[in-house]
Amino acid sequence: MAESWLLRGVLPYGEGAPVDVRLADGRVAELAPGLAPGSSRVLEAAGQVLLPGLVDLHTHLREPGREDAETVETGTRAAAAGGFTAVHAMANTDPVADNAGVVEQVWRLGREAGHCDVAPVGAVTIGLRGEALSELGTMADSAARVRVFSDDGLCVSDASLMRRALEYVKAFDGVIAQHAQEPRLTVGAQMNEGVVSSRLGLTGWPSVAEEAVIARDCLLAAHVRSRLHVCHVSTRGSVDILRLAKARGIDVTAEVTPHHLLLTDEAACGYDATFKVNPPLRTQDDVDAVREGLADGTLDVVATDHAPHTSQDKETEWGAALPGMTGLETALAVVAETMVLPGRLTWRQVADRMSARPAVIGRLEGHGRPLAVGEPANLALVDTGAAWTVDPAASVSRSRNTPFAGRRLPVRVTATFLRGARTHGEG
């Protein structure tokens, strides 16, 4: 069993007066001011914000297949450094996680590494080919207990197949997480279609290609009474459609990434493929809309879409580069910068968007729980006075493709605990 810790002087959810928190036997054992150390190891954390451990619904760990970009071990270590205690590992590995063998392998590697819990995502269709359903039920019944299914990276664009997938996973309380991208509208697409793409001569990825699929899927989910999750929402139109769908009572949830909360397509101007991502960075108006959507709950969660790539896949012509950016280590700080500091979200709401709700959507037990005595000690400590400059070379992730290099971020995760054991932090 993990040693006992005493976190001294922390602010649960950044609220109220400082308290001490004792972690013992994997749980929050005591939560009160002035606790005696006893045999606990003391962590002086005066004034730091205590949050439930973060849960990422959208992480690319790259193993199996691209261990040169990331492994389950390095990716989950990066997750712990970012305050995460659970991540959902996307299915677009090589081989694809479209069967019980691969999802159990990823799940087991996560357990062995021990930095955070790994919940594998199963591919909706065999080989991500969008043609036939994978053995979704077998993956659900496997040791990996898969509940989230996604062809992420590719859209389940066939309406009939999407309908069947939405229906089928109801049997085991699963959810389809859709990468909304109409493929015919995005042939050869390189960046957001708009003023900047017209200037740069890069093939556009129009907002409507995302919005049309989201609208269709919301209607399908309503028709078959299933739940739907929408990955990485990036446009104002998508937020509007989701707001309408929720008002109609459709069981849809949605996520936004930290990079879509902060960056715009202007970042493409130097043709630095670090900023190439799918869906692409959009306009300031879209950024404003996803911030509003996250604030009012239309967008339920922040998910990183952590997508590590090797330098040879990024230091190349924009068109030849792979899309994606890392995000686990910077996610909370970017949310603080874009949402907390400007007063759009409280820390308690951050805990809701980055821990409680993603855990509910992923049906993850033991995560996303409130900060209370008796709950699992899955926790993150945040120093709100420790601004730092992002240095790609200092990444815990094996890859360096952070879009925030050189950027000053306002807060830093100083410690992470998984069932009472420290997975990140020093001293």
Added chain:
Amino acid sequence: MSGAGGSTSRHLLSAGDLSRDEALLVLDTAAELEQVLASSTVGKLPTLRGRTVVNLFFEDSTRTKTSFELAAKRLSADVISFAAKGSSVSKGESLKDTALTLEAMGADGIVIRHSWSGAPVNLAHHVRGAVVNAGDGTHEHPTQALLDAYTVRQRLGRLEGLRVTIVGDVLHSRVARSNVLLLHTLGAEVTLVAPPTLLPVGVETWPCAVSYDLDAVLPKSDVVMMLRVQRERMGVSYFPSSREYSRRYGLDVRRAAVLGDDAIVMHPGPMNRGIEIAPEVADGPRSTIVSQVANGVTVRMAVLYLLLGSAEPAIGVEVTRG
């Protein structure tokens, strides 16, 4: 090894990089070079002797490649052609590694043609030598715009206030992008004419007017620039057929007849005779197509001279290496 080291390097990556003064300097320099060459017996100037210019063509282009080669040779530079086919590039070498190789070899100037937009910008981050964009994807082709401007000025005596109409596949045209930027800088009024499918989303923010109606615009045009229509665009429904395209947007004899007396007709080549331009118009007295080719060499000489001719380049942008 020749010495790129020490001096500041500037690059020509976009027509938008040029200020009005810089653009005029290129045109004036080209005019001077033309005169000097006309009076020279050897047809060559010693200006870039000992300097190395690399032609790095990742995409086939006989005319632009030959034009740059001639320009560099007429300035007495050592010219190396590094065609992508048959080199290590076709064996999967990255642009970065190619750049580092050229850098190690001491290239003073690198002329790059690439099928991906932005590749010249990427290259400029890795080399000390001056990078000249000879056409990148659907982005830009700044020396084409310069030679077009030079040709217009040669024929009509000025650029300021001229009404220039660019007709055709603007969406995929690097020539159109560079021409809009440069002509705007030089004070011309540009109108783009194309079917709506061949105009980029966002074109309304460009410094030009837009029309779908060629017949309405032609009588008010001093210069008509026809863009090449690629037949493969038909397969993806940018327009229904080349016949319909030609009927609505082709410069045929009937349309050319409504042009003003002094109006000129341009085409960057290669042409689709009978589609975007009728043979009679292409070969007629208004056509500048042949002089555009000749002027291409002169203008590219001016660009190379201004970028490489002295320790402090007279035109272009600086790019941080790293």
